[in-house]
Amino acid sequence: MDMTDTAQTAHLPQVTEPRNPGMALDLDWVHGAQANRSAIERRAATLPGRRSVKKEYQAAWLLKAISCIDLTTLAGDDTANRVRRLCAKARQPVHVDLLEALGVGGLTVGAVCVYHDMIAPAVDALEGSGIPVAAVSTGFPAGLSPFHLRVAEIGESVKAGAKEIDIVISRRHVLEGDWQALYDEMKTFREACGAAHVKAILATGELGTLRNVARASLVCMMAGADFIKTSTGKEAVNATLPVSLVMIRAIRDYHERTGYRIGYKPAGGISKAKDALTYLALIKEELGDRWLRPDLFRFGASSLLGDIERQLEHHVTGAYSAGYRHAIA
Template sequence: MSSRNPGSSLDLGWVSRVAVNHPAVLRRAEQIQSRRTVKKDWQAAWLLRAVTCMDLTTLSGDDTPASVHRLCLKAKHPIREDLLRSIKMEDPDVVTGAVCVYPARVTDAVKALKDAGCHIPVGIRVSISAVATGFPAGQTPLKTRLAEVRAAVDDGASEIDIVINRTLALSGRWRELYEEIRMFREACGERHMKTILGTGELGSLTNVYKASLVAMMAGSDFIKTSTGKESVNATFPVALVMVRAIRDYYWRTGVKVGFKPAGGIRSAKEALVWLSLMKEELGDDWLTPQLFRIGASTLLGDIERQIYHHVTGRYAAHHDLPMA
């Protein structure tokens, strides 16, 4: 992971001056989506980069130790090794950035990754990210949300994905939101904190920008679009607003904050567009798992199918690419 964002004092003047040009954002989003994507070997390389920036996620009511174990094995071996050898990319570093689970499943992930030989307490090879703070709604009492963060840290999570209380943002109670996030940041200790804004429930792009600023001022190491449980999740207009807030924060403070789109990202083609957006808007420094993650549960399967097609010239049958 990159160095921590120390945060800053809350600048309500900066927050209050925010104004988003909605038509211009939509035009730019359309322009990014209409870009021609890279082909052949270049495409394979970009797709592998997307894999290394992926938070391989399971956030279901039927999660079990066995399903988390399979997820962790897939995180360590995301692409079949014979396919990687065929394109001369048999690199041990082709692993996903993290696995993302509920707090109750953190100990399962710690054990699975330890058995696989790719996890240490602060997570270098494959990190363990735990959602917390009353995910997905963020409406549980503050003391409960703080206890959940501390429990996930104690159980071995190396990253914490907190979710904000959208009520505070919708009510313009930016100082209260700032103070809550600061408390979560303290509860995370040395673990990196990714702050989920729940952008589909923030009401406007201006609120998205303001919430992004407040989250970064409060010490968020990443800002993340969505929980994946909202009716509207990661969209390109929202992403543009968030990455430009990241850029503005970097220009003002010199601190690089990461970005994570999540929810509804299912195809390899979409992953390439997200990488293009990061490269064009923030530059190559943000094309690493230290500053960019894609939250996904089904995306990896399509990426592996595209790699399979690149190598063999045909698309894989379901049994050719098992989960683990």
């Protein structure tokens, strides 16, 4: 199994897809978006037990999951050396002996995600790898700093070498139903990103209802988002299957109406290999195989990779290793 082709397309969606140019805000479409919570929760509840893969098929799906990880460190005590170690793991996410046993080459993660101050060491450590640096921006995680500073922060991160920008929206615009304000904000952020691709973080755990999640998803895509992302990872509730189903169906609706494919990134709380398999199954069923590539799907995660590596070692050797043998950084 050669992952070289995956690695080459693991990065910016605009490299392999026509970039979403956005469109005029369509309030009729936005207001028409609804979410039947009970039906959504029933659909989501069936997935973990109904969709499972075993043996070599599971190993293949876990390797796919690795290629879709935004390997992340967003801690107040981040250091340049920690980021360099994380980047080394991004370049070689699974021990070489395991990859040889699995017949795999050329496997990397999708990106490395850091705060602005850590962009420089990440860019340096990833030079020549083809792995982009993603930077969280716009007053992450709350998004409550002055607007002109949030826009300036994007520009500084792009200038420092970030190829992807994860922005946070103003939750109040959603909670107040001010869709024009959200659209204008997102459009400004997209313009500030320039050639860098932009992931719109909705912070779904703070939006109140699934209907708000659906409407915010549509507005951000209309304003030109390349990806929509569930969470900062700092909220009390982060990525969930019901929220993911709502956002994925908004992506499908947008594609059917406009022809543009938007990426999806669940983030926060996804730490087990079995959870990664469930999300991949959901994407396959709702959006199809085209979205099962890193240019259109990412996991925002830090500890997920370690658990996946343990599962792959069990597949190869028949025994589980200690977690400390698969440290991330």
